Amino acid sequence: MADQYVDMNTLRFLLYDVHELEQLLTNPHFEDYDRASIEIFLSSIKDFADQDLYPYFREMDEQPAHYKDGKIVVHPQIKVAIEKAAELGLLQTIFDLEEGGLQMPFPVHTAGTFILEAANNHVLGYYGLTMGAAALIVSFGSQELKDTFVPKMQSGQWGGTMCLTEPQAGSSLSDVLTSATPHADGSYRIKGQKIFISGGDHEYVENVV
Numbered sequence: 001m002a003d004q005y006v007d008m009n010t011l012r013f014l015l016y017d018v019h020e021l022e023q024l025l026t027n028p029h030f031e032d033y034d035r036a037s038i039e040i041f042l043s044s045i046k047d048f049a050d051q052d053l054y055p056y057f058r059e060m061d062e063q064p065a066h067y068k069d070g071k072i073v074v075h076p077q078i079k080v081a082i083e084k085a086a087e088l089g090l091l092q093t094i095f096d097l098e099e100g101g102l103q104m105p106f107p108v109h110t111a112g113t114f115i116l117e118a119a120n121n122h123v124l125g126y127y128g129l130t131m132g133a134a135a136l137i138v139s140f141g142s143q144e145l146k147d148t149f150v151p152k153m154q155s156g157q158w159g160g161t162m163c164l165t166e167p168q169a170g171s172s173l174s175d176v177l178t179s180a181t182p183h184a185d186g187s188y189r190i191k192g193q194k195i196f197i198s199g200g201d202h203e204y205v206e207n208v209v
Contacts, residue, residue: 006118030105045112049119057120072202079204081123086156099138129199133160133209159205165196
């Protein structure tokens with residue numbers, strides 16, 4: 001299994017020889033990392049992918065997410081994948097320390113993502129959309145929003161979603177018509193229709209942002 005879906009030696013060559021990662025690690029912002037710690041991180045991701053992702057990709061092809069009896073059904077291995085990702089810090093890599101993150105060099109995050117995508121690309125959307133939504137809140141949200149949402153997203157308790165495509169818009173986002181109107185109670189009323197929602201409602205997180 002070790003080399004069936006990713007060649008770790010090639011990945012290391014790209015990281016250290018082509019992109020000169022160790023030079024980046026001399027930046028004070030990344031002082032908590034060295035080559036040894038990066039290797040431990042990547043090895044833990046590879047072990048996780050070997051055990052919990054790669055063996056299930058065919059099954060997930062054959063059992064896609066679907067709607068049944070009033071709820072969204074996704075493959076049960078998604079629960080394991082989210083829990084293990086949170087344990088390994090995979091939902092924290094892109095965030096700075098003061099944001100509850102690991103303050104990891106982005107090329108290392110990308111290398112880890114590459115391993116996981118190669119093993120089973122059914123799963124990475126759940127991670128990526130959760131981190132993307134959390135990063136949006138970190139970048140533009142109030143402190144109250146950050147405190148409310150981000151820690152639970154980084155821990156895997158809550159997930160993130162992306163809702164873009166509309167019947168009249170397709171991939172032309174300038175034609176999107178959905179709107180959100182604020183109300184006095186702090187909530188928003190949504191008007192419009194989305195026909196594709198990635199990483200949407202499922203039973204393995206408490207809330208989807």
